[in-house]
């Protein structure tokens with residue numbers, strides 16, 4: 001069976017018109033401020049891409065380049081500035097526990113990436129709402145959410161199964177366990193019923209929901225298995241390794257696998273198309289759509 005290549009732009013168009021029409025009804029333009037404090041060329045690319053797409057949707061964007069030691073003060077100021085509707089910090093900044101501190105400094109009311117402890121806690125415990133009456137949704141991080149939207153679009157989510165169980169029976173690998181993408185993504189997929197191998201450079205953990213558990217959230221367990229043991233079992237393989245030299249060995253992939261890459265470099269070999277049923281080479285454009293959606297949602301809650 002030939003491999004279908006699904007481009008992120010195709011998935012993103014599902015959201016573009018909806019976002020545009022909502023923005024056109026706003027009396028003031030919601031504004032996103034992005035803080036760039038690293039020299040990651042892909043973060044800059046993302047900033048440019050967001051700037052362009054936000055403008056197209058009628059949203060305002062301002063990029064602030066600040067030295068990383070001044071980021072805390074810059075965030076405090078933006079938290080208090082009523083003209084700022086949303087805040088995003090490009091990660092990694094320090095690549096250590098200081099990044100978590102930065103995530104928590106962003107006012108939850110303005111946190112378009114949903115990375116502060118309030119939203120993070122909700123994600124990991126599978127609680128989608130901010131209030132008892134379920135009128136306000138918790139913000140989900142843009143890239144993990146983008147990957148979920150891609151998987152929904154290509155039919156990996158089985159909508160005939162009960163809500164919260166759409167990935168039942170699926171085995172999924174997520175190669176990357178960063179706090180901003182890989183770990184929250186693995187948690188979201190496990191909370192939707194999948195068995196997830198969270199593969200990092202140092203170890204592999206299995207994220208899985210205990211169906212008997214009173215609280216409907218996953219548990220993570222370390223395994224001694226290696227990528228060569230687990231990848232051949234996976235129906236879906238999602239990669240996000242930020243090094244160009246890294247390649248997922250095609251020979252490990254199960255025939256008919258769904259292969260999704262969110263890294264800014266290609267983690268799959270060109271031969272992936274000989275084995276996969278569906279290949280998604282990048283998700284960036286969907287990430288930008290989710291960013292716009294989250295910004296609008298926060299703007300609505302603020303007003």
Ligand SMILES: NC(=O)C1=CN([C@@H]2O[C@H](COP(=O)(O)OP(=O)(O)OC[C@H]3O[C@@H](n4cnc5c(N)ncnc54)[C@H](O)[C@@H]3O)[C@@H](O)[C@H]2O)C=CC1
Pocket residue numbers: 042043091092143146175176177178179180181182199200201202240241242243246262263264265282283284287288
């Ligand atoms: N398309 C999009 O929307 C987005 C793309 N990205 C891209 O995704 C990539 C990852 O971003 P972050 O998670 O923020 O980076 P990060 O540097 O914080 O994390 C990278 C993760 O990959 C793991 N890793 C490194 N080498 C590995 C290997 N050989 N095998 C298994 N795991 C390995 C690391 O241990 C770490 O968990 C980058 O290329 C970034 O530009 C990030 C966010 C959004």
Ligand SMILES: Nc1nc(=O)c2c([nH]1)NC[C@@H]1CN(c3ccc(C(=O)N[C@@H](CCC(=O)O)C(=O)O)cc3)C=[N+]21
Pocket residue numbers: 008040042043045046049088089090091092113142143180264282283284285287288
């Ligand atoms: N807090 C945080 N959140 C992020 O989401 C984040 C980050 N930090 N740090 C940097 C990486 C990188 N990243 C990209 C997102 C979209 C495109 C994108 O839209 N790319 C277009 C191509 C761009 C072009 O045309 O050159 C595409 O995939 O089609 C690229 C890169 C988000 N990141």
